[in-house]
Amino acid sequence: MTRRWNFRAYPTDAQAEHLARTFGCCRLVYNGMLAARTVAFQRGERLTQAATDKRLTILKRDPELAFLNAVSCVPLQQSLRHLQQAFVNFFATRSAYPTFKKKHKARDSATYTRSAFRFDRVSQRLTLAKLGMLELCISRRVEVDPSTVTVTRHPSGRYYVSMVIEIEAPATKRSTTGQSIGIDFGLTCLATLSNGETIPNPRHLTQKTALLARAQRRLARTKTGSNRRRTQARRVARLHEQIADARRDSLHKLSTSLVRRFDTIYLEDLHLRGLVQNHHLARSLSDVSIGMAIRMIEAKAEASGVSVVKIDRWCPSSKQCSACGHVLDALPLSVRRWTCPRCHSEHDRDVNAAKNILAVGQTVTARGGGIRAVRTSVRKASRQRNVNHSRTKHRVSS
Numbered sequence: 001m002t003r004r005w006n007f008r009a010y011p012t013d014a015q016a017e018h019l020a021r022t023f024g025c026c027r028l029v030y031n032g033m034l035a036a037r038t039v040a041f042q043r044g045e046r047l048t049q050a051a052t053d054k055r056l057t058i059l060k061r062d063p064e065l066a067f068l069n070a071v072s073c074v075p076l077q078q079s080l081r082h083l084q085q086a087f088v089n090f091f092a093t094r095s096a097y098p099t100f101k102k103k104h105k106a107r108d109s110a111t112y113t114r115s116a117f118r119f120d121r122v123s124q125r126l127t128l129a130k131l132g133m134l135e136l137c138i139s140r141r142v143e144v145d146p147s148t149v150t151v152t153r154h155p156s157g158r159y160y161v162s163m164v165i166e167i168e169a170p171a172t173k174r175s176t177t178g179q180s181i182g183i184d185f186g187l188t189c190l191a192t193l194s195n196g197e198t199i200p201n202p203r204h205l206t207q208k209t210a211l212l213a214r215a216q217r218r219l220a221r222t223k224t225g226s227n228r229r230r231t232q233a234r235r236v237a238r239l240h241e242q243i244a245d246a247r248r249d250s251l252h253k254l255s256t257s258l259v260r261r262f263d264t265i266y267l268e269d270l271h272l273r274g275l276v277q278n279h280h281l282a283r284s285l286s287d288v289s290i291g292m293a294i295r296m297i298e299a300k301a302e303a304s305g306v307s308v309v310k311i312d313r314w315c316p317s318s319k320q321c322s323a324c325g326h327v328l329d330a331l332p333l334s335v336r337r338w339t340c341p342r343c344h345s346e347h348d349r350d351v352n353a354a355k356n357i358l359a360v361g362q363t364v365t366a367r368g369g370g371i372r373a374v375r376t377s378v379r380k381a382s383r384q385r386n387v388n389h390s391r392t393k394h395r396v397s398s
Contacts, residue, residue, distance in 0.1 A: 001166070002165075003164075003167055004163065007160065007161050008137040008160060008161075010136075016159075018071070018130070022072070023108035025068050025075070026079045026108075029059075030079045030082065030100075033055065034100060035100075037083070049084040052080050052083070107152050107155065108153045110150070110151050112148065112150070112151070117146075117149050119149075128149070144167065146164055149161060149163055155240075156241045157237075157238075158241070174304055180262060180263060180358065180362065181262045181266065182355060183258070183267055185270070185290045185294075186201075188336070188350070191293070192351055192354045204250075205243055205283070205287040208239060208242070215232070215235055215239055216236055219233055219236055247287070251289065251296055255293060259301050259306050263306060264309065265297060265308050266310075266311060266358050266362070267297070267311070267357070268317060270290065311357055311360045315356070315360055316328075317353040318352065318356075322352050326341065331349070
């Protein structure tokens with residue numbers, strides 16, 4: 001199994017300066033080759049990755065760009081591979097047209113392959129090309145050699161090292177519990193289980209909204225390009241990072257508890273990207289981070305031998321009575337409790353949905369099926385419209 005482990009890094013002042021140059025060179029190469037490929041794309045020509053590799057070699061011979069030789073060549077080549085993957089995703093209608101990387105606007109990163117780093121499994125020390133030994137906070141031992149290492153600098157000023165490693169599945173599986181559960185994710189409660197248990201929504205962003213608003217007002221009053229603005233921007237980024245850390249910690253605890261307690265977990269295949277387009281719920285949906293919770297459950301379930309089954313997203317789990325199967329014509333989000341007009345059973349909206357998810361999931365498992373492919377043509381047409389819109393917008397702006 002391929003896993004990505006993240007560790008906190010503490011570079012020295014000289015190493016931080018070298019990493020800043022490396023990040024800048026990677027950004028320069030990425031943006032320059034993106035501009036070149038865009039021009040070729042508008043002319044109807046094709047600029048391949050091999051051609052960009054040759055252009056990078058020519059650029060490094062330019063006296064005005066001699067600083068590109070001061071950093072390792074591997075992160076620069078990896079930037080070209082990342083650009084190639086971005087174009088592959090674009091032409092496969094998985095993402096929009098690649099955009100330029102902006103300075104001081106997002107995370108800076110540099111990727112090293114095995115030819116540009118050395119990891120000592122005994123001392124757990126990492127040495128990068130032209131950088132030297134980088135101090136890491138190892139939270140768990142790495143017993144295999146990583147395939148790639150990515151150094152990232154967050155807007156808050158923190159440095160992290162991400163290692164991609166191949167780990168073997170545990171030979172001895174955990175003891176089975178013989179229990180299955182259906183989970184309905186929501187906003188009022190983070191998760192509602194089919195056994196009636198509810199996990200409250202921590203609302204991490206709501207707890208820090210006042211502090212964020214105050215910090216961003218101070219940031220708006222600072223002068224562009226000043227030291228105070230950079231300092232205040234770092235404070236705002238640290239607040240966002242605290243929120244993200246708290247959210248990630250709570251989701252780790254939830255996913256670990258579910259995987260340890262149940263042998264089979266049934267989830268709903270939610271269209272989260274479409275749900276976030278509702279501007280009345282976008283902030284709350286982003287704060288609860290249902291997608292991250294599902295990914296954590298799937299990853300930990302795979303490592304523990306637990307089955308995760310997703311049911312069709314078009315299943316009326318909330319409107320269907322879990323007792324008699326009657327389906328309501330409509331059920332607004334404001335209605336949290338309702339009574340079945342056929343069998344007169346009283347239902348909590350979320351608990352009823354979780355019970356239906358469990359029942360449908362067990363039926364799908366018994367029949368040996370999976371997620372029903374519904375409205376595939378509609379989704380493809382929607383993706384194609386988004387791609388055509390991004391292409392038209394890009395050509396007009398150019």
